[in-house]
Amino acid sequence: MNALTAFNLAEFANTLVSLTTAFVLGTAIGAERQYRQRTAGLRTAVLVAVGAAAFVDLGMRLEGTRGAIQVTAYVVSGIGFLGAGVIMKEGMNVRGLNTAATLWCSAAVGAFAGADLPAEAVLLAIIVLAGNTLLRPLVNAINRWPIDETQTEANYEVRVTVPAERLDQARELVTELLEKAHYPPREIDTVTRADDRVEVVAGLSSTAVEPAELDAVAAQLEAQPFVMHATWTIRTSD
Incomplete structure (x- = not known):
């Protein structure tokens, strides 16, 4: 063999x-x-x-x-x-x-x-x-180190919850305030919530931000009588 x-x-x-x-x-x-x-x-x-x-x-x-x-x-x-x-x-x-x-x-x-x-x-x-x-x-x-948003590269979003009939007004207001703060939105999406509410989600073009500036934008949004909730979020890039 x-x-x-x-x-x-x-x-x-x-x-x-x-x-x-x-x-x-x-x-x-x-x-x-x-x-x-x-x-x-x-x-x-x-x-x-x-x-x-x-x-x-x-x-x-x-x-x-x-x-x-x-x-x-x-x-x-x-x-x-x-x-x-x-x-x-x-x-x-x-x-x-x-x-x-x-x-x-x-x-x-x-x-x-x-x-x-x-x-x-x-x-x-x-x-x-x-x-x-x-x-x-x-x-x-x-x-465990505290995140320094000015040094990280991440995806930032501003989220605003409003009644459905105020959707267009909310989109315009979000765009206006972000551009004024020099954080122009990359895209703006809409998420439908319960009880005739919608959430406007604005993704920022910038990958690094000054937290105080976005806090100020969120505060301005929440000050509007038709805005139910406003905040901003961060998630790391891939």
């Missing part, structure tokens, strides 16, 4: 080392994801790392360095489809980006292992684990 005649113990041992290295490092990366109850956990990270290592090792066995390079290129593009499966959009929020990036890095760890570069695979795995663990306190600290 060709399988028996083509068997090479040294090559088999090399493949065993590559796949074992990918398995161990993938387990380390996946365990952290599993501990945090992410969508793609332990088994997914291991399979991604081992699969990448197997493909790259196969390319090397068949075509040498050139084969490994070609297979690695396909692994890099192919893992994108798997990563897209763990990304979920919930309203204005997107979840799973970090997990998808971790899977991408797991594939890179496996590719290093399959290319007979175990030291580099270990180094990358350590860096990935450090990024997912040691940087968490820094992320939490940054998120």
Whole structure:
């Protein structure tokens, strides 16, 4: 049989080392994801790392360095489809980006292992684990810092609730006051509420504002007798 005649113990041992290295490092990366109850956990990270290592090792066995390079290129593009499966959009929020990036890095760890570069695979795995663990306190600290609206780039909206029959007047007033404050609206939408009320939502062109100026605009709007409520909101850009 060709399988028996083509068997090479040294090559088999090399493949065993590559796949074992990918398995161990993938387990380390996946365990952290599993501990945090992410969508793609332990088994997914291991399979991604081992699969990448197997493909790259196969390319090397068949075509040498050139084969490994070609297979690695396909692994890099192919893992994108798997990563897209763990990304979920919930309203204005997107979840799973970090997990998808971790899977991408797991594939890179496996590719290093399959290319007979175990030291580099270990180094990358350590860096990935450090990024997912040691940087968490820094992320939490940054998120707790007070937001300086003049320094951030975000989407700002002015929202005004009025009776339905005053819609046109409210749109004109919002546009006038925002332009006077040098925050021209990018677009103005209307949201129908209960009890014959409508909400005028003006999205600002500016991505950085002075909070006191928008507070003043909201106060001017609320001072109008037909305005039921006026405020402004902020949400971060993608």
